[in-house]
Amino acid sequence: MGPLALIIAGIAAWLWWTGKLRRITGRDGMAIGMGVIGAMLLAKGKPLIGLAPMIMTGVYALWRLRTPTITRPADPVSLDITEARAILGVDENADPDAIRAAHRRLISLTHPDRGGTEALARKVNAARDVLLRHYTEKQVPPERD
Structure with a gap:
């Protein structure tokens, strides 16, 4: 038994x-x-x-x-740059290392495994992606003919 x-x-x-x-x-x-x-x-x-x-x-x-389980489609999070900066708490001159550090700090508090919600973690991740994408686009020099 x-x-x-x-x-x-x-x-x-x-x-x-x-x-x-x-x-x-x-x-x-x-x-x-x-x-x-x-x-x-x-x-x-x-x-x-x-x-x-x-x-x-x-x-x-x-x-x-x-019985198939009902899954909700992932809602895409669309943020502009000012919202993303406000979420992560970084300024306009933040480099990728500062963005990643702010993301790590915030995601450790908002991750679903630590008591946060999936929606909040998704928003923090989207903010990081938007800021890193904006930083790389800003650093690419324009093409000359």
């Missing part, structure tokens, strides 16, 4: 660690719990009681695999 539960918990932890369970819903968690309970009851020698949660978990897993 114990080793089987540890194996199932280990698989769930591995799936979460690799990111396959990153978007787990409440229903998914309940199905995993029902599967663990059913496996423990089957391991205890109670097949009539343990078979029902295992069947329900299997049916839910098949339903979940057939």
Whole structure:
């Protein structure tokens, strides 16, 4: 009973660690719990009681695999240069190293893994991209004929 539960918990932890369970819903968690309970009851020698949660978990897993998940399209973030500077907190004369340093400082606070939101992290990344692109365009000398 114990080793089987540890194996199932280990698989769930591995799936979460690799990111396959990153978007787990409440229903998914309940199905995993029902599967663990059913496996423990089957391991205890109670097949009539343990078979029902295992069947329900299997049916839910098949339903979940057939039902496509709804994904929202990534909304492109369009910023002008003044907004990008305001977001990163850099001045007009900032070089790429200062832009990257400001980005690292800000993204460490706003990253979704650290409690921020995906939208905010996307905006910070877009601000960095806009400023770096503007800096490289500003540095390219015009072509002469």
